Amino acid sequence: MSTSSEERIEQFYKMVEENIKNGMPYRDAIELAAVTIGGLITAKVSQAMAKYQEAIHPQSHLSQEEGNDALALLSMGVLWDNTYFNPVEPDVSTPLENTLAESIYFIMKYGREEDGLKKALEANSKCVGDVASRGNAIQRVLEKV
Template structure:
């Protein structure tokens, strides 16, 4: 019997929560859960981590943009180039995994800030897409921090 995307994502978030409850830093908890669950989850978490690094790096084009969070979600999986960019269409065969990557981006970007949960939720609200599902995922992780 094959495990569904929804079940895999639920398994991932349960593992993240358990790892955090056991004293692990949220970034380590996310990375360990992603590697343990494997498959597309690992790839999407890697995409989110790379996009987070790009968004905070002071020399990246993306970090200079006013609307960097929305642009980060649009350019997930590719480097942002402010002079020539055509947003890539999300893979419609993996909507749950795309939402997972977007949620991890917000968790990483705002999680270490004071009042990070509220900042992540506010940033999420300003972006298009599955705001409600992202908010639930953000809360699951950052409420444990």
């Protein structure tokens, strides 16, 4: 019997929480959990990490845009939901997996800042999509830091 997306995502967050509890920095905790769970979880975390890097790189167009968090989520959504182009292989991710990636983006972007949890939740609230689910995921990780 295969594990559902929801079960894999819950397993991922439990592993992240355990890794942090054991003293691991949250970025390492996220990456280790993603690699351990594998599959689309690894792919979504990789996409979120890449988008986070683009959003903070001072020479990227994204980092210079007003409302760059919303644009980052939108650009990931365009890729995931196949709204504006046809990829070579269809994306088989679920909305839950997309929400996971969006949450990881906020965690990575704001987690190291003073009041990182508060800033991540504020940024999340300004973006469309499943704000509540993203907020819960952000809290699960950043409350442990």
